[in-house]
Amino acid sequence: MNARAIDILTNLAGNRIEQEEKARKALADEAGDMAKGLGRSTIRKAMEAVADAMPYRLLMEDQESDSPAEAFLQLHKSLTR
Template sequence: MQEQIITTLTSLAGTRIEDEGKARKALAGEAADMTKTLTSYTLRKAMAATADAMPWRLLMEDQEDGEPIAAFLKLRKRLTLQLIGTTSSSSSCMIVNEQDRLKWDGVRRFLQDTGYLVSALEAAEKAAEEPAPEPATEPEPAKPAPSRRPTPAQRKALELIARGGVTRSQFTLKDRERIGSDNGTIYADTFEVLHREGWVTLDSSKPLFQG
């Protein structure tokens, strides 16, 4: 996690400092062209880019101690305290006032752009402190259900079915299904139990009205 955050910080710092370089170069080009008027737009853009890059320059300098994460958190704390205690510039020079305003806007953006990284560090630290979950115990194998034994009436029905000649029929939807046997009586309810238990199979290749 820390390596990823360091990579992200390095990338963000490079982008901000690169933007500052481009804005300064544009301002220098405009100032060097004597045929063009020096505009406040280019000057303000360079000032804003410089203000945005300032916290990142400080971070790159502080990282030279070899503890980039510690330097990052320390810089955020220092800039937060400075931002809380600062007051707006009241200079008689409008440029100085604008420069001061852009400076603290740059600090705010730095704190906003890196807030999620602090949250990620705190979450990783909390996860590391939590005890590892105990290994899940394997559930005991399910005991096989005791096999059911047919009742005397069900056994008698099975014997009749085994002899053959048993049909199941229904002539109309209103009629109850009937079980026909050449050798004895098999009640429909008994047959349903036999079929549900898997003790008999039902041939449904013919419609019920044919049996």
């Protein structure tokens, strides 16, 4: 895989994972405030952020293989399962 594609995927992964972490933190903060109810929109945002970040997390984990093509095949297999 060429360096530009790796840079693009790394940036996308970083952005999606960062958004996921922010959404999870917001959910945890809201859940921890007993004076305030847990809002559906906060739960939905966290779920959407997790779903959005999942393929990138899987790709980053599978990227440890020797072949980039193998990493994409493993990602495809994981997502279609």
